Amino acid sequence: MKSKLQNLKDEILEKINEIKSEADVKEIELRYFSRKGEISEIMHSLKDLSLELRKEFGVLANKTKKELEEAFSKVKNNFSNDENCENLDITLPGVAMKRGHLHPITIIQREVEDLFTGLGFSIISGPELESDYFNFTALNMPPLHPARDMQDTFYVTNGKDDNEELDMVMRTHTSPVQIRAMQKYGAPLKAIIPGRCFRNEATDARHEHTFYQFEGLMVGENINFSNLKNLLEIVGIKLFGPETKLRMRPKFFPFVEPGNNGEYTCFLCNGKGCKVCKQTGWLEIVGAGLIHPNVLRAGGIDPEKYSGLAFGFGLTRLAMLKYGVNDTRLFNSGDLKFLQQF
Ligand code: PHE
Numbered sequence: 533m534k535s536k537l538q539n540l541k542d543e544i545l546e547k548i549n550e551i552k553s554e555a556d557v558k559e560i561e562l563r564y565f566s567r568k569g570e571i572s573e574i575m576h577s578l579k580d581l582s583l584e585l586r587k588e589f590g591v592l593a594n595k596t597k598k599e600l601e602e603a604f605s606k607v608k609n610n611f612s613n614d615e616n617c618e619n620l621d622i623t624l625p626g627v628a629m630k631r632g633h634l635h636p637i638t639i640i641q642r643e644v645e646d647l648f649t650g651l652g653f654s655i656i657s658g659p660e661l662e663s664d665y666f667n668f669t670a671l672n673m674p675p676l677h678p679a680r681d682m683q684d685t686f687y688v689t690n691g692k693d694d695n696e697e698l699d700m701v702m703r704t705h706t707s708p709v710q711i712r713a714m715q716k717y718g719a720p721l722k723a724i725i726p727g728r729c730f731r732n733e734a735t736d737a738r739h740e741h742t743f744y745q746f747e748g749l750m751v752g753e754n755i756n757f758s759n760l761k762n763l764l765e766i767v768g769i770k771l772f773g774p775e776t777k778l779r780m781r782p783k784f785f786p787f788v789e790p791g792n793n794g795e796y797t798c799f800l801c802n803g804k805g806c807k808v809c810k811q812t813g814w815l816e817i818v819g820a821g822l823i824h825p826n827v828l829r830a831g832g833i834d835p836e837k838y839s840g841l842a843f844g845f846g847l848t849r850l851a852m853l854k855y856g857v858n859d860t861r862l863f864n865s866g867d868l869k870f871l872q873q874f
Contacts, residue, residue, distance in 0.1 A: 533581070533589055537596055540570060544600050554611045565604060571597055636874045637744050637863055640851045641726050644746055647770050651763075653722045653748070658709035660728055661688065664699045666708035670830035671787040679786045684732040686741075702730035706747035707787060710823070710842055713749060714831025719838045720752035726847060737859040744847035751823065751833060751840035757790070760820055760841040764794050767818075771850065772799040779814065788821025788842055799853075808853065815853065819844045 547560050564570050575593055578586050634642075645655055658666075664675075664687075673679050683704035690698050709725040717723075726746040733739040750759065761780065768776040777797045785791040795816050798809035805811040820843035825835035833840075848860055855874070857863070862870045 533585070534592070537574060537589070537593060540564075540574065541596050541600060544571075545603060548603055548607050551607050551611065557608050557611045560604065561608075565601065571600065633874065635863075635871065636851050636855055636857075637847060639874065640847060640854060641744070641746070643771075644845075644847070644850075645724070645726065647767065648724045648748070651722075651766070653724050653750075656709065656713055656723050656725055657727055658703075658706070658712050658725065660703055660730070661700050662703040662708050664701050666711050667701050667703050667705075670711045670827070671707055672824050672826045672830075673786045677786065679784075685730055686732060703727075704731050705729050705844060706745045707842070707844060709747060710749050710787075710827065711831045714751060714828070714833050719833050719840075721840075722750045722752075724748045735861060737861070740848070740860045740864065742864055743860065744851075746845050746847050748843045748845075749823075749840065750842075751828070751831075751838055753838060755822070755839045755841050757822060757841075760822065760843070763841070764818060764820060764843065767845075768796045771854075772796055775802065777803070780820070783819065785819055785821060787824050787827045788819075789824045791819070791821035794818035794820050794843070808856075817845060817849060817853075 544560070544564050547556075547564075551557055551560065562569065566572070575597065578590055578593060581589060649655065667685075668677070668680055668683075669675065685704045686702040688700040688702075690700065706725045706727045706729060709727070713721060713723050713725070724746055725748075727744065728742060729745050730742055731739075733741050735741060748763070750763070761778070764780075765778050768778050775797070776799065779795050780792040781795065783791050783793040793816055795814040797803035798806060798813055798815050800806050800808050801813065803813040805813045809815050820841070823840035823842050828835040828838065828840060848863060851857065851863065852860060
C-alpha cells in the first residue's frame with residue numbers, strides 16, 4: 533500500500549512537471565484528481581484495510597493528497613485562462629477606438645494634388661528652413677531689393693560670415709522650390725509644390741505667421757501666357773464649379789514677367805457681391821506669371837530655348853473660402869472644437 537501510494541505520487545509529480553498546455557491540465561485533473569480519479573480510488577480503498585492499518589495509512593494518504601493538490605494547483609493556474617475571461621461575452625459591442633481625421637488644410641491639399649497629378653504634374657517638396665539665396669536672390673530679389681520688404685520672415689544667421697547669401701530664413705513662399713526643381717530636373721518640367729510658409733506678421737484674422745501655399749510650375753519650349761490662363765481656368769472650374777470665371781490683373785512679382793493676380797468669380801454669390809468677396813464679386817486667390825529669364829537662369833535653364841509659367845495659390849486661403857472659416861489663426865490653434873467639425 534505504502535509503495536503504491538509513493539509510486540502514484542512520483543507519477544503525478546512527474547506529470548505535473550511536464551504540463552505544457554491547458555489540455556494537459558485537463559487530462560491530469562480528470563485522470564488523478566477527479567471524483568473517480570486515481571487519488572480518490574486509493575482513498576476509497578482505505579476502507580478495506582484493518583482499523584490499525586487504516587489509521588496509519590489514512591494520515592499518510594491524506595498528507596500526500598494535500599501535497600499533490602497543492603503542487604497541481606500552482607501549475608494549473610499558469611495554464612488556465614484569467615478568471616474574468618469566463619465572463620467575457622464576445623458578442624457585446626466593443627469599446628470604439630478613438631479615430632483621428634485629416635486636417636482641413638490636408639483635405640484641400642489632397643484635392644489639389646489629385647487635380648494636378650491628373651494633368652500630368654508631379655508633386656515635389658522643399659525645405660521650410662531655406663537659404664536666403666533660394667528664397668530671395670535666385671528669385672530675382674537680390675539683397676536690398678525693396679520687394680523683400682513685403683515678405684519679412686524669421687532669420688537664422690550662420691554667425692560665421694557676413695555674407696547674407698549664406699544666411700537661412702524660414703521660407704516666405706513655396707517659390708524657392710521652383711529653383712530647386714529646375715536645378716534638379718531641368719526642362720521640360722511640370723510640377724506642383726504644396727507646403728508650409730512663414731512670415732513675420734502682426735497676426736489677425738487674415739494674417740498668420742504660419743500658412744500654406746502651393747506653387748505650380750511648367751517649363752518647356754513655347755510655354756506662353758495662354759497656357760497659363762488656360763491652366764488657371766481649369767483649376768478654378770475644378771475648385772469652385774463650372775460657372776467660375778477668371779480675370780487676370782497686372783501685378784508685380786520680381787520672379788515673373790509679366791506678372792498678374794488671378795481672381796475668380798466669388799463662388800458664394802456667383803459674382804454678385806457679398807461679404808466674403810467684399811462686394812466685388814471677385815476672389816483674389818493666385819499670383820502668377822511667366823517665369824523671369826533671370827529665374828530660369830538661376831535654375832540652370834537656358835531662357836533662349838525654354839520658357840515657363842508659374843503660379844502660387846494660398847492653400848490656407850482656399851481652405852478658408854471653401855469651409856467658410858473667418859479666422860485664419862484657427863487652423864494652427866489646435867482647438868479641437870474647431871478641428872472636429874471637418
Ligand atoms: N510667391 C508669390 C507669393 O507668395 C506668389 C507667386 C508665385 C506669384 C508664382 C507669381 C508666381 O506671393
